[in-house]
Amino acid sequence: MFTSRHALWSTCGAALLLGFCLFLPAPADAQRVWASTGVDSVAVGEPFTLTVVAEYNMVMDATFPALDAEADTRAGESAHQFGDLEVLRVRQQSGGYFGTDRPGVRADTVVYEVTTFALDTARVAPVPVTFSSAGATATQASSSFFVPVRSVVKEETAGLRGLAPLAEFPRGWGLYVLLALLALGVLGAAWYAWQRRPDEEPEPAPDAAAAAPPVPPAVRTRRRLRRLEHTTDWNDPTYAKPFFTALVAILRLYLNRRLDLPAAERTTRELVQACWAVDPPLPSTAVESLQSVLQIADLAKFADAVPGPAAGREALQEAHAFIDAVEDTLPSLPSPPAPSSEGASAPARSASRSYTP
Numbered sequence: 180m181f182t183s184r185h186a187l188w189s190t191c192g193a194a195l196l197l198g199f200c201l202f203l204p205a206p207a208d209a210q211r212v213w214a215s216t217g218v219d220s221v222a223v224g225e226p227f228t229l230t231v232v233a234e235y236n237m238v239m240d241a242t243f244p245a246l247d248a249e250a251d252t253r254a255g256e257s258a259h260q261f262g263d264l265e266v267l268r269v270r271q272q273s274g275g276y277f278g279t280d281r282p283g284v285r286a287d288t289v290v291y292e293v294t295t296f297a298l299d300t301a302r303v304a305p306v307p308v309t310f311s312s313a314g315a316t317a318t319q320a321s322s323s324f325f326v327p328v329r330s331v332v333k334e335e336t337a338g339l340r341g342l343a344p345l346a347e348f349p350r351g352w353g354l355y356v357l358l359a360l361l362a363l364g365v366l367g368a369a370w371y372a373w374q375r376r377p378d379e380e381p382e383p384a385p386d387a388a389a390a391a392p393p394v395p396p397a398v399r400t401r402r403r404l405r406r407l408e409h410t411t412d413w414n415d416p417t418y419a420k421p422f423f424t425a426l427v428a429i430l431r432l433y434l435n436r437r438l439d440l441p442a443a444e445r446t447t448r449e450l451v452q453a454c455w456a457v458d459p460p461l462p463s464t465a466v467e468s469l470q471s472v473l474q475i476a477d478l479a480k481f482a483d484a485v486p487g488p489a490a491g492r493e494a495l496q497e498a499h500a501f502i503d504a505v506e507d508t509l510p511s512l513p514s515p516p517a518p519s520s521e522g523a524s525a526p527a528r529s530a531s532r533s534y535t536p
Contacts, residue, residue, distance in 0.1 A: 210235045212308045214321035221295060222329045224481030229264060229291045231306045231321060237276060237285045239312040262304030262323070263297040267482065294482045296447065296474075301326045396436040397506050401499070403429045408495055413488040422491055423476035430472065430498055437505060447473040457509075465504030468497040 211234040221227050233241045244261075259266050274287035295301040305320035407429065411422050431442035431450075440453050451470045454461055472494045478484040486494075 210239075210310050210317065210319045212306065212319045212321045214303065214306050214324075216303070216326055218326070220327040220329050221301070223296055223298070224294055224477065226267060226292055226294050226482060228270060229261065229266075229293045229303070229306075230288060231291070231308070232286060232288050233308045233310075233319070234284060234286045235310050236312070237283050239310045241287050242309040242311070243272075243287075243289045244306060244308075261291075261293070261306055263295050263301040264293040264303055265295065265478070265482070267292045267294060267484065294478075295326070295328060296477055296481075297328055298446070298448070299328055301328050396433055397502055400429060400433040400502055404495060404498055408492075411491070413491065416485070418488070419479040419485045419491065423479040423486075423494070426494060426498065427473060427476045427480075430469065430501070433502065437509070447477055459508060461508055462504050465501050465508070468501045468504075472497045472501070 212231065214229060214231045216227060216229055218227050231243060233243070235241055268291075269289060270292045271290040272288070274285060277284045277286070303324050303326060305323050307318050307320040309316055309318050311317075404426075407422070407425055412418055434440045434442040434450070434454075438454070438457055440450070442450055445453065447470075450473065451466060454466045454469060475484075475486055475490060475494060479486055
């Protein structure tokens with residue numbers, strides 16, 4: 180016979196079963212991670228957001244990729260880079276439970292502010308999220324996808340148009356009169372000089388001193404780098420953009436004059452690839468130094484990043500190291516000939532690596 184005592188035991192059993200189901204760890208396939216940008220396309224250097232959502236059992240803990248310098252790298256991707264996306268900062272973090280709609284399930288969201296310097300298409304690498312529970316850990320990652328990158332050249336300027344024909348204007352007599360007066364003036368000056376010529380030809384003047392030899396590109400570049408270092412106000416919080424703009428201009432001019440590369444017409448990626456193809460080959464450390472300087476300069480110029488003074492001084496050291504490696508690898512420039520004279524000849528100057536201006 181069914182009594183109130185049996186009803187009480189049935190209610191307690193149902194409550195225990197429900198609690199066990201709520202706090203039972205979810206299987207691996209119940210953990211989901213997905214990422215989205217929320218934009219159809221981006222421009223080079225334009226900041227935009229990457230949203231990463233992780234859905235998992237409420238008894239677990241989720242750990243998203245951090246941005247600290249000591250963060251571990253996963254699957255070859257840096258903690259500051261998701262494929263072709265450069266991570267600038269974490270803009271927002273949030274999370275919550277679904278409630279009665281989906282009992283025991285939680286969703287956390289992290290919004291990263293990112294940018295890209297890829298051309299045509301930027302690849303978004305899988306973003307890993309680590310789940311842990313009772314000492315066990317598992318990692319799930321979002322799917323990889325691509326984001327179109329818009330060209331910085333406007334469509335209306337993509338094609339060049341031909342030159343318009345010159346407009347014809349009637350010619351007046353004033354031009355001919357002016358030319359005639361000019362010719363008469365030249366003839367008069369020549370006749371006056373002829374009449375006042377000396378009776379005897381003067382002795383030829385001794386040979387002037389030989390022109391100063393051209394300064395090697397490396398010496399000029401080091402002088403410009405030192406001048407940039409001394410004229411930069413490192414205490415100014417807005418120093419980064421003008422400083423890195425000038426630094427990149429100095430390096431591009433050096434590459435043009437020393438390696439004969441059209442540096443001003445190439446992007447950072449094209450310029451680094453051209454340096455890898457130099458014959459004889461440059462040391463890998465030299466090309467990597469140049470790449471690090473150009474990349475941090477792109478962030479300062481296009482992404483409104485503000486590297487600290489320490490980063491600026493380190494970029495100067497990398498620039499000096501790149502120039503030293505190039506001069507040690509490539510053949511020395513020919514020394515200019517010494518001026519001929521009866522006495523002791525002046526010593527020829529060579530393409531020195533000295534930092535003395």
